[in-house]
Amino acid sequence: MSVSDMSFERWTSRESSTWTFQVFQKYNRELSRMYISHIAANEFIYRNLGKNAQWEDPVSKHFKFRDETHEHTFGSIKGWSDSFNDFDNWTNLNSVMAMSSNLETYLSTVIKLALESDVGVLFGAKRRIDGIEIIKHGRSQPFDFEDKIVSCTKGEWGSRVNAFKKIFGQAPEVLESNISRLEKLRKLRNNVGHAFGRDIELSRSHNVIDAMDMHKLKREKTLEYQKLIYGIARAIDKQLLNDHIGEYQTLYFYHNLRPSLKHDDSNHQRKVGNHMAILKKKLGQFGAAKAGKKFCRELIVYYEAL
Structure with missing residues (x-):
């Protein structure tokens, strides 16, 4: 059907995704570009070092430092490489934290959007009350949905999914079948955000003097998490757009x-x-x-x- 022939239907969207999901994707693509540029730079550096560098070479033989004192930070190219690999791991961890944060921001926004549009779903009356009518006649939004949003975006993923199903009647299969993976992701995100990439509880112990080892996250696993997050956001968007937003x-x-x-x-x-x-x-x-x-x-x- 051409654009000129398309009719307006309140509960059927002419678009394949919400504007909220489109914003989510723009942030995803921005992060992907940064991450891919890091991968390319990493491979370029090692490819060129491999042509003429030895592990025992002093760092100053192959790198120039604006601050001369930095030359003594690493004893050799091997020492530099160990730190650079730690930075690569840190980049993986922070990429996952950013992806997870983007998902939670998206979920908060799209759930509010769905409830604002189809407020009757809270009373088991799907598509019976048009939220735009309430907004038109004087309220900035039909109700305060904060408690509903929090129940779907905070805490363990098992409880989040149950809260989502309680509100909307069902949840996408990809969400229900990946609760354990999402829970691992949630814990990893918290450890990166609140404990410098370490276990939160152990890092709060006051009777230690040595730094704990950072969580290790391989590039392949980072990309797996990215794919999972996209799949879940896309499935939720499709359900809410078709059932409640239009x-x-x-x-x-x-x-x-x-x-x-x-x-x-x-x-x-x-x-x-x-x-x-x-x-x-x-x-x-x-x-x-x-x-x-x-x-x-x-x-x-x-x-x-x-």
Whole structure:
């Protein structure tokens, strides 16, 4: 179906993902570019060192330091390599922490979006109460959803999944079948974020004097976690978009645009036509999927009738 023929349907989105997921993906791609650049630099350095360097060579033979005192940090190329491999591991750990944080931010946002759109789901009345109607007539959001959001984004993953199912009736299979992996990821994230990559409980012991070994995370495992996080976010987005969100984001976009539109035209059809043209243009400038005149007109008529 061409864009011009597409009709507005409240609970069916013309887009394949929420705007929230699109933002999630932009952050994912940003992190991926940084991570891939690190991999390329790592391989380039070792490939070139391998041509003429020996493990016992002094570091200053192959590297230049702006601060001359740094030359004595490593006893040899082998010492530098050991530290550089530690940095590679630290990069893996922090990449996973960033991915996990991005997932939790996405979940908080998309769950709020779904509840704001389909508030009736909290009462077992799916798609019976349109959240945009509540917002239109005076409230910034239907209810305070903070406790629901927290139950799905904080604590152990088993309880998070149960909370998600309690609210929305079901959870994607990829989420339910990977609880143990997600729990390992959660603990790893906390250890990186709060204990410099070490076990949190052990790092809080006051009767030690030696630093503990950092968690080891191979590159292959880092990429596995990235794939898992993407798969879970994509599955949740598909479920919530299809079941509870639909075209809510576009309706909300029009709701925010509406105060800037002129409403004093006595010719109703002409006024709707003008509003339709502006909405179509603004959606394009915003970066959303293209919307035709028919879609925009029907959306406006729907909103104004609420």
